[in-house]
Amino acid sequence: MNDRTTENMTIKPKKNHRSSEPVWWALFSAGGVCFAVFIPTAILFFGFLQPLGLIDFSYSQAHNWFFGFWGLMFSGAFIILPGFHAAHRIRHGLHDLKVQRHGLIKVICYGLAGLISLLTLGIWFTGIIS
Amino acid sequence: MKTIHITRYLPESSEIPFVQQFDIPADDSTSVLDALNYIKEELDPSLSFRWSCRMAICGSCGLMVNGKPKLGCKTFLRDYQENITLQPLAHLPVERDLIVDMDVFLTHLEAVKPYLISDDSLSTEPNKQTPTQMAKYQQFSDCINCGLCYSACPQFGLNPEFLGPAAITLAHRYNLDSRDHGKAQRMPLLNTEEGAWSCTFVGFCSEVCPKKVDPAAAVNQSKVESAKDMIIQLFKGNL
Amino acid sequence: MTYRTTLSRTWWLKHNAFKAYMLREATVLPLTFFILCLVSGVYCLWQGESQWNHWQTAMGQPWVLAVNLLAFFASLFHAWTFFQLFPRVMPIRMGHISVPANVLIAGQWAAVLSVMVLFSWLFWGKL
Numbered sequence: 001m002n003d004r005t006t007e008n009m010t011i012k013p014k015k016n017h018r019s020s021e022p023v024w025w026a027l028f029s030a031g032g033v034c035f036a037v038f039i040p041t042a043i044l045f046f047g048f049l050q051p052l053g054l055i056d057f058s059y060s061q062a063h064n065w066f067f068g069f070w071g072l073m074f075s076g077a078f079i080i081l082p083g084f085h086a087a088h089r090i091r092h093g094l095h096d097l098k099v100q101r102h103g104l105i106k107v108i109c110y111g112l113a114g115l116i117s118l119l120t121l122g123i124w125f126t127g128i129i130s
Numbered sequence: 131m132k133t134i135h136i137t138r139y140l141p142e143s144s145e146i147p148f149v150q151q152f153d154i155p156a157d158d159s160t161s162v163l164d165a166l167n168y169i170k171e172e173l174d175p176s177l178s179f180r181w182s183c184r185m186a187i188c189g190s191c192g193l194m195v196n197g198k199p200k201l202g203c204k205t206f207l208r209d210y211q212e213n214i215t216l217q218p219l220a221h222l223p224v225e226r227d228l229i230v231d232m233d234v235f236l237t238h239l240e241a242v243k244p245y246l247i248s249d250d251s252l253s254t255e256p257n258k259q260t261p262t263q264m265a266k267y268q269q270f271s272d273c274i275n276c277g278l279c280y281s282a283c284p285q286f287g288l289n290p291e292f293l294g295p296a297a298i299t300l301a302h303r304y305n306l307d308s309r310d311h312g313k314a315q316r317m318p319l320l321n322t323e324e325g326a327w328s329c330t331f332v333g334f335c336s337e338v339c340p341k342k343v344d345p346a347a348a349v350n351q352s353k354v355e356s357a358k359d360m361i362i363q364l365f366k367g368n369l
Numbered sequence: 370m371t372y373r374t375t376l377s378r379t380w381w382l383k384h385n386a387f388k389a390y391m392l393r394e395a396t397v398l399p400l401t402f403f404i405l406c407l408v409s410g411v412y413c414l415w416q417g418e419s420q421w422n423h424w425q426t427a428m429g430q431p432w433v434l435a436v437n438l439l440a441f442f443a444s445l446f447h448a449w450t451f452f453q454l455f456p457r458v459m460p461i462r463m464g465h466i467s468v469p470a471n472v473l474i475a476g477q478w479a480a481v482l483s484v485m486v487l488f489s490w491l492f493w494g495k496l
Contacts (some may be wrong), residue, residue, distance in 0.1 A: 037484055083404050120411055
């Protein structure tokens, strides 16, 4: 199953530093709920029915609907929270694959999720005020 | 007859572990532990392994059976068709043959203060507990410290500093106990990266647990507790 | 002297339980693609009508449909695993009795279904 190393395992004294993980885990969990509850429907409608012409979602309809209150809700539940969910799993998945640069991976994963969030909110906000 | 392959390690003769094959007679009631005892008595007295109660209570006969952590006494040869491979518990240092060094495991158990901590050490009154209060932690108190969950946990395998399933479950068991007042002493350790937060809910620990303790649930409930603790300390201005 | 085994990079290929775990974790890869689809949709909507139509055409390309089909199954697989984990992470008690796990699991699938019904109602007026 494994590679062998001959060594004595040493137990280092524990440093009681509080992990920042509760913040990321909360975003991951909320995003996980969204991924499970909202995303299947979203893929069905925006990934299949709309491109295949089975529903009609015109520009003016979409524009009126997104640049309002529901657009903000949509951004949170369909883009931002699932984005942080994905970032969290990719980060831990890379740890599972023994990619060792933990600090750098953390910054890249959550940084990109944050960037996508800012971009979406920025578009929503400028669309609202124009 | 069944064929068993055992990964052996005899440090005085070789630094490299080797695989030895044994053919042993087996019927429907032959456990892996029975097989090991047969080998030691009839075929090769140099084989080393731990055992005691042979009834899934002492937790000393843990080993890998075809790559999965099992108790030797609770695993039967009748459930395996072809070759059976026995290895020492994964992720722990091996001392010889099937005997692993449990020091890391025991140190981690000890670190969570797994005992009732009273707020008044001078009190001589007995503790009262209702069945409802007991039901909150009872499932998590069935652990027999066999260590199978540590061998099942890839996060412990990747980082041996991770507190691990059994230790966190034990901490959670005492945190849930109405007689205990030690939660504030246990949380700082659970709050660390090597505490509850190294877990990614692989869930294999709960699958292999011979006592159905569900350590994965306890660890993830501890994450909820740790998150709550962070919010409370934030409002208290301690962060 | 002791020896210790260390996990190789491919440890998760050695057991079915670990393969299932890695598959669960990998569901976020097609999810990431779909999120990027949505973000580009929002961006095109903001740019104007021609860009919006362009996005709709892009979403209909065979390879995009194929990846999103993968994302669809990934989201259902994720839901299946996630709903089972929830009652274990947050067991719910009502007074003296704890709510059975399969009631909580069924409740979560009901939520998925109601979102689908809501969207159908939104897009087709009525069911």
